[in-house]
Amino acid sequence: MTRKQRRLTIIGGSLAVLAVAAALVLNAMRDSIVFFSTPKMVAEKHIPPGQRFRLGGLVQTGSLVHGDNLKVTFEVSDGSAALPVSYQGILPDLFREGQGIVAEGALDASGVFKADTVLAKHDETYMPKDVADALKKQGLWKEEYGAKSGNAARAAQGGQGAVR
Amino acid sequence: MIAESGHYALVLAFGLALIQSTVPILGARWRDVALMNVARSTAVAQLLFVAASFAALVTLHVSSDFSVINVFENSHSMKPLIYKITGVWGNHEGSMLLWVSILALFGGLVAMFGNNLPISLRAHLLAVQAWIASAFYLFILTTSNPFLRIANPPIEGQDLNPVLQDIGLAVHPPMLYLGYVGFSISFSFAIAALIEGRIDAAWARWVRPWTLVAWIFLTLGIAMGSYWAYYELGWGGWWFWDPVENASLMPWLAGTALLHSLVVMEKRNALKVWTILLSILAFSLSLLGTFLVRSGVLTSVHAFANDPRRGVFILLILCVFIGGSLALYVFRASSLKQGGLFAPISREGALVLNNLLLTTACATVFVGTLYPLALEVMTGEKISVGAPFFNLTFGPLFVPLLIAVPFGPLLAWKRGDLLAAAQRLIAAGIVALIVVALVYAWTHGGSTLAPLAIGLGLFVIVGAMIDIAERIGLFRIPFGNAIRRAQGLPRSAWGTMFAHAGVGIALIGIVCETTWNSENIRTMKPGEVTSVAGYSLKLDSLTPRQGPNYREMAAKFSVLVDGQPIAVMTPSKRNFTTRGATTTEAALLSRGASQLYISLGDIGADSSVTVRIYHKPLVLLIWFGPVLMAFGGMLSLSDRRLRVGAPKPAKSVRGLQAAE
Numbered sequence: 176m177t178r179k180q181r182r183l184t185i186i187g188g189s190l191a192v193l194a195v196a197a198a199l200v201l202n203a204m205r206d207s208i209v210f211f212s213t214p215k216m217v218a219e220k221h222i223p224p225g226q227r228f229r230l231g232g233l234v235q236t237g238s239l240v241h242g243d244n245l246k247v248t249f250e251v252s253d254g255s256a257a258l259p260v261s262y263q264g265i266l267p268d269l270f271r272e273g274q275g276i277v278a279e280g281a282l283d284a285s286g287v288f289k290a291d292t293v294l295a296k297h298d299e300t301y302m303p304k305d306v307a308d309a310l311k312k313q314g315l316w317k318e319e320y321g322a323k324s325g326n327a328a329r330a331a332q333g334g335q336g337a338v339r
Numbered sequence: 340m341i342a343e344s345g346h347y348a349l350v351l352a353f354g355l356a357l358i359q360s361t362v363p364i365l366g367a368r369w370r371d372v373a374l375m376n377v378a379r380s381t382a383v384a385q386l387l388f389v390a391a392s393f394a395a396l397v398t399l400h401v402s403s404d405f406s407v408i409n410v411f412e413n414s415h416s417m418k419p420l421i422y423k424i425t426g427v428w429g430n431h432e433g434s435m436l437l438w439v440s441i442l443a444l445f446g447g448l449v450a451m452f453g454n455n456l457p458i459s460l461r462a463h464l465l466a467v468q469a470w471i472a473s474a475f476y477l478f479i480l481t482t483s484n485p486f487l488r489i490a491n492p493p494i495e496g497q498d499l500n501p502v503l504q505d506i507g508l509a510v511h512p513p514m515l516y517l518g519y520v521g522f523s524i525s526f527s528f529a530i531a532a533l534i535e536g537r538i539d540a541a542w543a544r545w546v547r548p549w550t551l552v553a554w555i556f557l558t559l560g561i562a563m564g565s566y567w568a569y570y571e572l573g574w575g576g577w578w579f580w581d582p583v584e585n586a587s588l589m590p591w592l593a594g595t596a597l598l599h600s601l602v603v604m605e606k607r608n609a610l611k612v613w614t615i616l617l618s619i620l621a622f623s624l625s626l627l628g629t630f631l632v633r634s635g636v637l638t639s640v641h642a643f644a645n646d647p648r649r650g651v652f653i654l655l656i657l658c659v660f661i662g663g664s665l666a667l668y669v670f671r672a673s674s675l676k677q678g679g680l681f682a683p684i685s686r687e688g689a690l691v692l693n694n695l696l697l698t699t700a701c702a703t704v705f706v707g708t709l710y711p712l713a714l715e716v717m718t719g720e721k722i723s724v725g726a727p728f729f730n731l732t733f734g735p736l737f738v739p740l741l742i743a744v745p746f747g748p749l750l751a752w753k754r755g756d757l758l759a760a761a762q763r764l765i766a767a768g769i770v771a772l773i774v775v776a777l778v779y780a781w782t783h784g785g786s787t788l789a790p791l792a793i794g795l796g797l798f799v800i801v802g803a804m805i806d807i808a809e810r811i812g813l814f815r816i817p818f819g820n821a822i823r824r825a826q827g828l829p830r831s832a833w834g835t836m837f838a839h840a841g842v843g844i845a846l847i848g849i850v851c852e853t854t855w856n857s858e859n860i861r862t863m864k865p866g867e868v869t870s871v872a873g874y875s876l877k878l879d880s881l882t883p884r885q886g887p888n889y890r891e892m893a894a895k896f897s898v899l900v901d902g903q904p905i906a907v908m909t910p911s912k913r914n915f916t917t918r919g920a921t922t923t924e925a926a927l928l929s930r931g932a933s934q935l936y937i938s939l940g941d942i943g944a945d946s947s948v949t950v951r952i953y954h955k956p957l958v959l960l961i962w963f964g965p966v967l968m969a970f971g972g973m974l975s976l977s978d979r980r981l982r983v984g985a986p987k988p989a990k991s992v993r994g995l996q997a998a999e
Contacts, residue, residue, distance in 0.1 A: 189695055200732050204710075208723070
């Protein structure tokens with residue numbers, strides 16, 4: 176083989192690998208990316224049952240109900256809308272009412288969000304960034320959140336508790 | 340007083356770095372040896388001053404001087420001494436100081452031990468090193484000064500985040516930084532070579548040990564971080580494809596590629612331009628990692644800098660260094676001379692394939708990590724890219740890489756014989772197939788993917804051993820002779836074997852843990868018994884205990900196998916009073932390479948407790964693999980050729996090759 180042929184072989188091989196990688200990435204982008212919504216956005220967007228997404232907001236005070244076999248139900252609210260959530264498993268260490276959380280799962284036919292993962296930060300004053308941004312965007316942000324989360328975000332390193 | 344001295348020492352180090360960034364370059368231009376040698380003394384002096392500054396911060400933390408904001412916010416007088424020390428880098432300012440300290444350490448080491456480097460290369464190298472250092476000193480001094488005082492000193496501190504009060508913090512960040520920052524040396528070497536416009540096999544030989552050191556520490560640092568997350572976060576996961584984890588994985592992938600391409604360059608004087616690019620990329624990805632972690636752009640567990648000025652400053656550093664080095668690369672790379680020729684099927688070809696797959700895999704991680712950020716900036720849409728994405732992209736790219744790993748060392752340089760290599764690997768293939776069949780039969784035809792992946796892991800391990808067996812002529816020549824040959828083998832050959840086998844071992848651990856992990860989540864009261872994977876666990880008691888700066892509720896479990904008690908496990912739930920935060924301390928019991936894992940959930944008023952019990956088969960292999968890889972790296976590092984260095988100027992190296 177001449178130098179040119181050898182070089183072409185290598186370049187051709189590289190392009191082939193890159194093409195495969197690009198195909199893999201595009202395919203994965205289509206199937207495995209999860210969008211973030213707040214209850215208000217859920218109500219507006221009409222997300223079909225079964226489609227996975229992340230739900231963020233505050234746990235509605237007084238809505239947490241413990242059932243048998245570690246089943247829990249609670250409502251997640253963003254101030255203007257609320258969505259019922261059901262979950263089975265152990266909740267993160269500092270999951271409590273009034274606290275910002277992110278849950279991942281899908282709506283069922285009756286409009287209840289079935290979560291298979293619930294994330295909350297370890298620090299009780301911390302508000303997840305997604306939730307804070309969404310609240311700010313909807314004009315429901317209160318300054319006291321910022322004062323708290325600013326202080327706590329600094330401390331939140333390594334502190335993610337989540338349940339599968 | 341100590342805080343002010345620490346601050347002053349840091350300013351002096353910055354001044355020295357400024358001198359080191361300019362004077363040696365001018366010296367190299369004017370061919371003035373004295374000016375070029377300024378680089379050495381300033382690098383050593385810089386190291387001394389940064390070390391003094393770092394020592395000052397450690398002293399402040401140890402003596403609980405709460406008049407310093409950094410200590411006040413991250414320490415507590417009741418905190419155990421070890422966490423007072425590790426708490427120094429458990430916060431933004433301190434960890435940046437650790438970053439520059441390690442940067443200065445590497446610079447100092449090159450200055451002290453780089454005697455065999457040509458003087459102008461060393462001058463350029465240390466100057467580039469000082470550019471990086473200056474940028475980060477300026478960053479610390481203007482936005483993240485750890486020595487700031489409070490006007491009215493409080494009596495007590497706010498304590499360190501409880502999750503960080505763990506021995507993991509003592510080991511993980513320093514190791515990771517030694518890895519991250521270690522790649523700055525390869526970067527500086529690359530830039531120095533581009534400035535000088537000269538690069539040869541000797542260059543590769545000088546760079547390789549430094550890259551190897553960085554790679555060893557990065558490997559251990561990532562593995563350590565993963566194990567820490569596994570036992571501290573309390574839900575048994577060991578890798579989350581979190582952007583911060585990806586930030587450390589990307590330089591590791593690029594660094595691994597760099598190690599392999601350096602071999603080609605050293606042995607065959609080929610792939611020069613590519614190797615330079617990889618050196619730049621590896622450190623650029625380290626800088627990107629620093630940016631992602633330190634700027635707070637991520638919704639991530641590690642991002643604790645929430646001051647936008649910091650983010651913008653690091654982004655600026657990132658752009659200047661990555662943009663600048665790539666621009667220099669574009670201008671100068673074409674002037675570098677072409678290297679040796681090789682056929683596509685050859686050792687070089689195999690290493691090119693390795694590089695191709697590693698960098699492509701790195702690119703998919705890059706896309707998965709940055710795409711959500713880019714999308715949010717451009718459209719405001721928030722998405723999360725999690726494990727499914729990476730399993731669908733990273734996984735398929737690693738399979739061909741792992742299949743190719745055993746072939747590489749068996750192919751000859753320049754022109755290899757794929758068929759002969761395949762014949763030699765038949766034994767490994769047979770072992771792998773038998774095990775695939777056995778595992779498949781044993782698990783009653785559950786998942787088909789898992790047995791195949793285990794077979795692939797074994798193929799890699801046995802393949803690595805076959806390379807050594809072939810080299811020493813095991814089973815072909817008398818056994819005694821083979822042993823003598825084995826002793827004569829260069830250590831780097833053994834290093835290759837251990838590192839490659841480590842990859843296979845880690846793969847087996849990952850597959851077993853993810854496929855056959857069994858878990859049992861339930862509520863228990865004292866006296867109750869539950870079982871998981873053939874183990875019976877009896878909750879004996881729940882007892883409150885008092886720690887130095889926390890209170891905890893400890894649950895005592897007896898572990899029984901066939902009715903015989905074998906061990907006691909005590910997971911606990913800690914409540915840190917100062918921060919009002921709770922942490923879960925999981926209890927681990929190792930049985931061979933498998934582990935039982937218990938963590939506690941809520942403790943009810945009626946002394947019932949929710950527990951999460953996992954049995955994780957062969958989980959320890961996940962971390963044993965990387966440790967073995969790092970051990971292989973150390974063996975290679977201790978190889979005579981690298982230690983004695985034999986680095987000679989390019990001329991004599993070329994002479995040697997001609998004589999072959």
